[in-house]
Amino acid sequence: MNVLVLGGTGEARRLAAVLHGRPGFAVTSSLAGRVAVPALPDGDVRIGGFGGVDGLRTWLRGRRTDAVVDATHPFAAQMTAHAVAASAAAGVPLLVLRRPGWRESPGDRWHRVPDAPAAAALLPGLGERVFLTLGRGDLSAFAGLTDLWFLLRAIDPLRAPLPPRRHVVLARGPFTADAERGFLREHRIDVVVTRDSGGEMTAAKLVAARELGLPVVLLDRPPAPPAPVVATVPEAVAWLEGVQARVRTPPGPRAAGPGGGT
Numbered sequence: 001m002n003v004l005v006l007g008g009t010g011e012a013r014r015l016a017a018v019l020h021g022r023p024g025f026a027v028t029s030s031l032a033g034r035v036a037v038p039a040l041p042d043g044d045v046r047i048g049g050f051g052g053v054d055g056l057r058t059w060l061r062g063r064r065t066d067a068v069v070d071a072t073h074p075f076a077a078q079m080t081a082h083a084v085a086a087s088a089a090a091g092v093p094l095l096v097l098r099r100p101g102w103r104e105s106p107g108d109r110w111h112r113v114p115d116a117p118a119a120a121a122l123l124p125g126l127g128e129r130v131f132l133t134l135g136r137g138d139l140s141a142f143a144g145l146t147d148l149w150f151l152l153r154a155i156d157p158l159r160a161p162l163p164p165r166r167h168v169v170l171a172r173g174p175f176t177a178d179a180e181r182g183f184l185r186e187h188r189i190d191v192v193v194t195r196d197s198g199g200e201m202t203a204a205k206l207v208a209a210r211e212l213g214l215p216v217v218l219l220d221r222p223p224a225p226p227a228p229v230v231a232t233v234p235e236a237v238a239w240l241e242g243v244q245a246r247v248r249t250p251p252g253p254r255a256a257g258p259g260g261g262t
């Protein structure tokens with residue numbers, strides 16, 4: 001069974017690792033190509049966009065794909081929308097593997113906002129030294145905040161438009177809560193802006209902010225896609241095994257009902 005995993009996340013790599021070498025499965029992982037030196041999953045890997053919905057539909061048909069698992073980042077909304085449309089057009093079952101969002105704990109001082117402009121509007125009342133960990137596409141919303149100082153962290157160098165008063169640190173997670181606490185203290189951060197990405201890999205900054213009593217501006221996730229969604233790799237594997245069973249046992253010729261013969 002040919003499986004396409006839309007990747008770029010730890011969950012996608014774990015799913016590819018489970019499927020790789022599993023009898024009956026041939027997995028191809030797809031990466032967008034945003035990161036110069038990506039963490040590569042097991043199995044076949046393709047890198048780069050498909051060319052929109054039509055490109056993905058053509059790819060699915062050309063590769064005789066039996067199932068798609070969209071395991072992209074919860075904020076990769078365009079890729080998810082394309083996966084929904086292209087899978088439907090190609091007649092290929094789609095599952096979304098998406099880790100749950102974070103939950104507020106006692107001591108958290110979270111301000112939930114719908115998007116980056118709303119976060120930028122809220123910031124001046126919350127602090128002056130901001131730790132900003134968002135997707136590249138969201139950073140321009142903060143470029144006009146000339147009175148605030150920003151600490152930005154990214155895997156690869158960032159391009160403008162960025163806030164003018166800033167310091168960029170290049171680093172790849174995961175980070176421990178101790179390291180994050182030290183990082184926030186070292187840069188005298190008084191407010192954190194991040195997205196409700198969920199997951200263990202990047203939760204440490206929220207723990208550190210709670211321990212230091214810092215406010216956090218949290219961007220809400222895009223709306224849930226119109227597709228079945230699971231939260232864990234074992235659930236995704238179980239779903240794929242269900243599809244595999246149907247692929248192996250296609251429905252037989254319809255039995256002639258009473259009076260159906262001529």
Ligand SMILES: NC(=O)c1ccc[n+]([C@@H]2O[C@H](COP(=O)([O-])OP(=O)(O)OC[C@H]3O[C@@H](n4cnc5c(N)ncnc54)[C@H](OP(=O)(O)O)[C@@H]3O)[C@@H](O)[C@H]2O)c1
Pocket residue numbers: 006007008009030031032034047048049050051052053055056071072073075076077078079080082134135136
């Ligand atoms: N958003 C984040 O903050 C974030 C964080 C960690 C990892 N990532 C990973 O980085 C990738 C890009 O994220 P994004 O937010 O830029 O996505 P996006 O805005 O939803 O997607 C923009 C375009 O990038 C291409 N693309 C995205 N993911 C792809 C994939 N896995 N394989 C092939 N093409 C892909 C598609 O191009 P075409 O239309 O040409 O097919 C898509 O239309 C995703 O794979 C995601 O899992 C994102």
